[in-house]
Amino acid sequence: MQFRLEKRLEPSRLMLYATPIAAVLLTMVIGAVIFSLIGYDGIGAVREIFFTPLTNAFKWQDLGVKAAPLIIIGVGLSIAYRANVWNIGAEGQYVMGGLAATWVALSTYGMSGWWILPLMMLAGVIGGAAYAAIPALLKTRLGVNEILTSLMLTYASVQLVYYLVRAPWKDPMGMGFPQTRIFSEAARLPTIIPGTIVHMGVPIAVAVALIAWFVMSRSVFGYQMKVVGAAPHAARYGGFSENKTIWLAMLVSGGLAGMAGMLEVAGPFQRMVPGFPTNYGFTAIIVAFLGRLNPLGVIFAGIVMAITFVGGEVAQTSIGLSSSATGVFQAMMLFFLLAGDILVRYRIKRVAPAAEARA
């Protein structure tokens, strides 16, 4: 008995939604087998990584806080990727957004007023968008591949963090440690549920995803993004400028990454530190794809990724699983998802040996 892949006439909607779920399930099964084979408690590992964060109410706040930046960046990336614009440098745009917000927070240090946080938010969005404008400019003017430029600019942004926290922005009371001072009260995100660490960024993330979903499915902008991505020739014929699309895609994804940077620095960090770049921008790439480049899907994908991070730590404390296990599980998830993608456009057909011979 043999199998053959046969192209579907239309992409399967069922598979479109089923493969991400299948990828998560396969990751659990294969993960449990692999970790059992190398001598760990494989089933325990899957239980601790994927289920404990959901069943333990103490962990929900962690999930929300960890998922929020992933969702916001993931939404921006999903819009850009829909338009076939490959912004890989969301990490750098996230960092620049955080730096721009930090600049506002330090400039207004000691002041109070409701306007400080909105101003930081504005600075964060502009910072991220401006940094994404560099690859957009290089792409539209000189035809330079945005994958390379956006990625490399990430490393430049990290060096800028190191420079700023070591010299001009160093905390005068920080014992020489390279970090800024803690922001004053007015520049810190308020927690919205007393007694937890859940901050304003969590509802903002959900709102961003909902707005993006609405815009992508109901507006000309969303239509333009999708058409340029799916059928560039048709788009050109229809009068949509390719360059304009690149600009929009980069600015929106960069701006949202910058917004996430602002929310992180004003929320959980409350100061700029060398450890601020935590790979949210790269992890959000997995989130965008796991969410099927659909803003609503990104919400769920963001939560799934947050579960693996939080669960990875639970597994370390409870069953002594190495921290690398988290990375293995995340990588497996993306691998199975991409591998499963083939089922969206192709169907598996059983081929009888006789038919094979005739063919």
Place this chain on the structure above:
Amino acid sequence: MTINRRTILKAGAAAAALPLLGSRAFAQGEPLKVGFMLIGTPNDNGWNFGHAQGAKFMKDTLGELVAEPTIVENVPEGPDCERVLRELAQSGHKLIFATSFGYGDYVIKVAQQFPDVKFEHATGYQRSDNVATYNARFHEGRAVCGTIAGHLSKTGKAGYIGSFPIPEVVMGINSFVLAARKINPAFEITPVYISTWNDPAKEADAARAMIDQGIDIIAQHTDGPAALQVAEERGIVGGFGQGADMSAFAPKAQLTSIIDHWGPTYVQSAQAVIDGNWASADRWPGLKEGEVQIGPYNESIPADVVAAAEAVKNGQIDGSFNIFTGPINDHTGAEKVPAGVTLTDAELLSMDWYVEGVNPPA
């Protein structure tokens, strides 16, 4: 010898089974759960290895009084560590060691939410009712290394890879250079800060760059043996192990090593929690107490140099020698510490200036 976490866990599991047989009474009825939060992994063979060894020593010494130690590795210095601290506290750990400088703010924050859990923060400076700090006088070991460097360096130039310019690191640099300049007054170093505690690629790159610029001795204040491996490969005079004996990675290049022996301090803290008399304090032992040890000297070092290094070590142990006794000039040549005056601990812990012979990094 390689001791990884799995063997530690095995040893722990075996010991944990003992109470089933024994009849010993416990202050709290069940073994104390102790958590360790590390910035890298115990197999870095340096800083984190040292702490994991300390955890094992604690378990081996206290036996059934403590549960198998919980080690959480690769925890970044940021909001992620806050989550790990809460996770440890919520899962019943009554004593938690946070072993990297940047955890400080978060330890204080989480400690407020768990007043019945004791926290100890290595290399930190912020304390509260249930947060203690502890450190080791690594700079005493640096004086021994500096003495060797002063004798052996032919170019009179050494490299020094630092993580962050915090007092702990600056102190080590100064101690190293002061000791070397007592032997070779022209000795100088240019430190490089790589903004991380543990990134073997960056450490190796920095080592290569400095060797290309003519240094022939290398020291590092980061977690692993990467710089020593480069020294071995390039065949320079050598370098020093930091945190643990790294001779396995650089049998020719490692001249000696500064070994952190955290075990006794972990035993002491755990015992105090079990006995119910733990109190917040700052502990800063060194060579004298055995928390800082000097590893074996490389066979290639001439006997007179070993004797000089031993003299510096023993002088610090019996209190007759202190590397931070004046006269000491700062890097501009201006006198910073007058002759006969010794810097106090408080002055050391806020040190933000370099001694003569250090070219301050940009």
